[in-house]
Amino acid sequence: MKRARKILGVVALVSVIAAGGFLAFFSLKYPDAGPTPTIKVEATPARLERGSYLANHVxxxxxxxxxxxxxxVSGPIVPGTEGKGGERFDESMGFPGTIYARNITPAGIGQWTDGELYHAITTGISRDSHALFPLMPYQSYNNLSEEDLLSIITYIRSLKPVENQILSTQLNFPLNFIVKTIPEKHTPAAEPNRNNAFEYGKYLVNAASCIECHTQAVKGEKVKGMEFAGGREFPFPNGTIRTANITPDEETGIGLWTKDVFISRFKAFADSSSQRQNADSAKYYTIMPWTMFAGMTNEDLGAVYEYLRTIPPVKNQVEHFTAAPSQNPTASK
Incomplete structure (x- = not known):
């Protein structure tokens, strides 16, 4: 009996050492997305204007x-908080842990080099070499053109500093290890042809990360065949919000929408009065940042429409909002 216990003890010890060795190796190997580039961004008026447009509206x-x-309605930005970070995304909203948006004003990233910012935006690797949770859509930003990336960095550098100490993100196991494998090396995308509505629309849809919110996900993985078909759930205290089907399905998507209707849907939130509507009934509950996307040009929105018309239609009737049991049952009517 003593010999058996001794053997089991040795086996357990070896297992612990092996597991520890593997985790140590894993932590040293990942994330792996190549070295941080050494760049210095020239801040030009054109880049500042383009960067502001992209960061605020695309x-x-x-x-x-x-x-x-x-x-x-649509949760417009509180003036004076631009870039200060601190927004919390946790398990009550379906996330695997507690994630905090970083302070990207000079008070938060003022010591970062342009190369470190570029590396974080495109690969998801922070200045201290840890992998960012892909709520930050670096997999989409990885496909932005070099000039657009430099423009975004130019704009971020122009933000007014806002002191705001941010808590550390805490991911649940095993996501805290899996997230290290997500970053990939960056290869700059070609400058999109703005005269080709399909090509430029595809580029803008990627830049806006439309697929992230408008595709159902199970345990963080997008459901294949349901791209852009909506139905992704976002739990809120007053109920569950689901994203819209934006495929060209005529019954459950936007297949019957004209380009003018599509553009007008966004532009309805462009004036100041629309941006100050109270979200006091279920029809106004939305995670979609309409007031931000409303700043896109008609031409760019038209290009987005042209691209969305080409994706496969998916029949998926989405119930926009379901009130929480504790809420007034008439709130969702």
Whole structure:
């Protein structure tokens, strides 16, 4: 009996040492997305203008990295909080842990080099070499053109510093290890042809990471065959919001929408009065940052429409909102 216990003890010890060795090796090997580039971005007026347009209205970096007023329709940004970070995304919203958006004003990343910013945006590897959770859509930003990336960095550098200490992100096991394998090496994309509506629309849809919210996900993995078909759930205290089907299916998607209707849907949130509507009924509950995307040009929205018309239609009727049991049952009517 003593010999058996001794053998089991040795086996257990060897297993612990092996597991520890594997985790140590894993942590040293990953993330692996190549070296941080050594670059210095020349801040030009053209880059500042383009970067502001992308960060506020297309890639909407300010969406997560600012404070949003959820008492108003689509949660517009609270003035003065641009880039300050601190937004919390946790298990109550379906995330595998607690994730905090970083402070991207000079008060938060002022010591970062341009190369470190570029590396984080395109590969998802932070200055301290840890992998960012892909709520930050670096897999989409990895496909942005060199000039657009430099423009976004130029704009971020122009933000007013806002002091805001951010708590550390805590991911649940095993995601805290899996996330290290997600970053990939960056290869700059070619500059898109803005005269080709399909090509440029595809580029903009990627830049806006439309697929991330408009595709159902199970345990963080997108459901194959349901790309852009909506139905991804976002739990909120008052109920569950689901994203829309934006495939060209005529019954459950946007197949019957004209280009003018599509553009008008966004532009309805462009004026200041629309941006101040109270989100006091279920029809106004939305995770979609309409007030930010409303700043896109008609031409760019038209290009997005042209691309979405070409993706496979998927029949998927989405129930936009389901009230939480504790809410007034009439709230969802």
């Amino acid at each position: 890639s909407v970096c300010m969406d997560c990295h600012s404070t949003r007023d959820w008492q108003l």
